[in-house]
Amino acid sequence: MHATMTSKKQQERIATLESEIQELQAVLGEGExxxxxxxxxxxxxxxxxxxxxxxxxxxxxxxxxxxxxxxxxxxxxxxxxxx
Structure with a gap:
């Protein structure tokens, strides 16, 4: 599945995951x-x-x-x- 992703889709997926990480870190608390x-x-x-x-x-x-x-x-x- 991931092998067929285009580079653009991979970059979009990475950006989405990084955004999700930031949201979850905000909920958890910075530095927690x-x-x-x-x-x-x-x-x-x-x-x-x-x-x-x-x-x-x-x-x-x-x-x-x-x-x-x-x-x-x-x-x-x-x-x-x-x-």
Missing amino acids: DAEVIVSSHIKLLHRYNESKDAAQILMGRLAAHRGATIRQLHNEYGLTDRD
Whole structure:
């Protein structure tokens, strides 16, 4: 596909891509490092998952203590399956 592009079309494509890069850099923020942002988001996701796991363990223990199911506790506290 790219081998059949004319030189003019290649230059137009390059200009379009460079323009898109500039637009995306403006959204990201000048001088911001995408890898740093992604790394930060990954760390936050890990913290979230650890917190959610701890909450699920506590819900399980509370359910066992009460002789109830986790679903019953979710209903009691107004939690959905996504919570």
